[in-house]
Amino acid sequence: MDYDIDRLLPTAQITLEEPPAEKDETIAFLLDLVVENDRVNDRENALEALRERERETTTGVGKGIAIPHAQTDGVSEPSVAFCRSEAGLDFDSMDEQPAHLIFEILVPEGGSDDHLEILSSLSRSLMHEEVREGLYDAESPEGIQAVLGEAID
Amino acid sequence: MAERLVRVVPEAGLHARPASEFVQTANEHDCEIRVAAVDSGGNEEDEPVDASSMLGVTSLGVGHDERVKLIAEGEESEDALDALEEVLSTPENGDSGECDGDSESEGNTSKANGEEE
Incomplete structure (x- = not known):
């Protein structure tokens, strides 16, 4: 992939704080990491695009992972945000497993x-599996970023 | 073992709703099905993944008008390939309107025959 991980997923867009218990709120929670990192010029537009995509079909892809995503001019550059849910979120994934690793x-x-x-x-x-384990084990945003930087080709 | 090359017709590619229909269909059949990208956009490896895994299917990054190779093993192989080919060959039916979310209409609610005036 032609992206620099520091640019695509800066540590400011990674949190180890427990996200809200609801999927919708978590989608907004992750968006706000990108907002706080000054990459969003239209939060409402971006949020609506994410919700619209979610209405089409879930972005819970199974194996404890969800990847809500959208194309929107609400953001200024390609951006990924990450959080980890200890409790697990109901993303209505096809394998019926709750989502613990959430990427937006x-x-x-x-x-x-x-x-x-x-x-x-x-x-x-x-x-x-070792990548997922690495993400569960990481103890800091830097740790998360390092696991992904290594894993993403 | 049965194999088939299929072109992905939906505009979204093997992504979003077509992808979830694809995975659902794969799960409905009692055989092992794998899928590989052929005209790989991003993925150079062309390694087949489990067709019943949304994560696997998403990882292929197959776009509109690209081809995939379907590989099935087991009793229902041909049926499964037919059903999957159908999903991949069906353009998405229009915009689903403004109705709130899942408005998969139940088709024509058949009127009881005897009730005609």
Whole structure:
């Protein structure tokens, strides 16, 4: 992938704080990490795009992972945010498992390939159990970033 | 073992709703099904993944008008491949309107025959 992990997933967009218990609120919670990192110029627009995608079909992809995502001009550059839920969130995933590792991808409109490319690269890396374990074990945003930086090709 | 090359018709590619229909269909069949990207956009490896895993299918990054190879093993292989090919060959039916969320209409609620005036 042609993205620098520090740029795509800066530590400011990673939290180890427990997210809200509801999926909808967690989607907003992750968006706010990107907002606080000054990459969002239209929060409402971005949030609506995420919800719209979620209404189409869930982004819970199983194995304890959810990847809500959207293309929206509400963001200024391709951005990923991450949180980890100890409690587990009901994402209505097909394997009926709660989501513990949640990634949110926001990409400006127009670069449709970017969007799919980030999603598939991330999914590919998350298929490896050792990567998921690494994300569960990491004790800091830097640790999370390092695991993903290594795993994403 | 049965194999088939199928072109992905839906605009979204093997992603979003077409992907979840694909995975659901794979799960409904009692055989082992794998899927690989053929005209790989991002993924150079072309390694088949479990078709019943949403994570696996998402990892392929298959776009509109690209092809996939379906590989099935087991008794229902041909049926499964037929059903999966159908999902991949069906363009998404229009915008689903403004109705709140899942408005998969139940088709024509059949009127009882005897009730005609």
